[in-house]
Amino acid sequence: MKTILLATDFSKSAKPASEFALRLAELLKARLVLLNVYHHPLRIPVLQAVFTPLEEKNKVRARRKLYRLRDQLGEKSTGSVPISVLVREGETLVTIEAVVTEQKADLLIMGTAGANSPGAQYFGSQATEMILRTPVPLLLVPPAAHFVPFKNIVVALDLGQPVDALALDGVLRFTARFDAFLTILCVSDKPADPLIRQAAEAIRDLLRHQPHTLTVVSGTDLTSTILQFTTENRADLIMMVPKSHNRFLFSILESNTQQIARQSDVPVLAIR
Template structure:
């Protein structure tokens, strides 16, 4: 992992993701990029009370100053001498963030699940969940209450009805090896005793030979609740998912269930693409 980028709205919750990111970057010996995207014309003018900025350049300069201040703060807090780059962009958050990620060849993109102010919480929660089906870069979503800790135990959710993309699965294994973690694979299926289901599960076991792992198949349809319960029971430091088209993990996000996203209060979630 060479380059990690973190997008922040410069609120305390957004910046918490930056604190998480710099510690992960330090552990992985990776470079770090801080990203802030501003929108010159407010998405909802009524929220500004008529207090408009003087110019787009003024907003850019203020954003850049805030990012530089954040970079200095995290260096002082964590004693890191790593190079941190600060990039400010104007536009809508998702395309602007993804454009930076592509241009900078980012290996991992980090975002908070929510901001701090009410409008920010709504916006960043929406941006984070909307980013999942659109990102071309592995995306790590960090709940604002999360403090960085070594990633020793990961829960990996796999949909046995849709075989994982080979490249995406290899990327997941690559992350597991880089973290040096054990992986608890969770599969949820209505009929876990079915021979075809068991055969697919054994195939997954075979693919994971290079990583310490367990594999569990649970019956049920409440994917989100089962996933979180399993992750807590296994003391997971991270939940990893493979949000391929039409599988059940992706449906958590594309069905407009942003509220469910907010319930993930204490376990970071990594979407592998």
């Protein structure tokens, strides 16, 4: 892992994500890129003379905040992490996606609003919406999270669907970087179904060289079951493998990954 991209809006809830980005860059010996995306007013030709100075002002303000954040992180680090800043104008999610590709980022980090924020149970955020778009692993950090090296990771898998081999390989490669223990969690309304048991055995075989446990629990509410299991097992990271979704439907009906990311008190890593 060579490049970590932190997309920030400078909000209070985004502060822990900055800490995670710095510490992970230190552990993985990666460079860190700080990104802020700002919006320009509607471009109406007759008003361009008015909006252009305002647009430049927004850009300067964003750059100053990024430099301040860079300096703050630099003071906290050992000085071994190269930190650069990027200010971009445009639609937030589209621009972040483009910068991920441009910078050849290996990991994208964003902060979430958190389970206790107003409307968190019902409304999404820019960070969770990014789950559908990101071409690289996306680490979503809740506002109450405190960084600890990942050692106990819960991986939620759906045994009712074919397992994405590439995504599972991404899970293993990420885990290996932290020498972490994997707890595979599968939630099913029919845990005794022979097909579910067969799928579980296939996962065990694929992970035979990786220290892990595999648990199949009965349940219909995936989000609450996964979050409760995570709390009981004192996990410090939840890993999810989001399914492919139609973007129009995704904007109306949340995925399980999005719900968990909004409500979790521990970071969530989405690997596509």
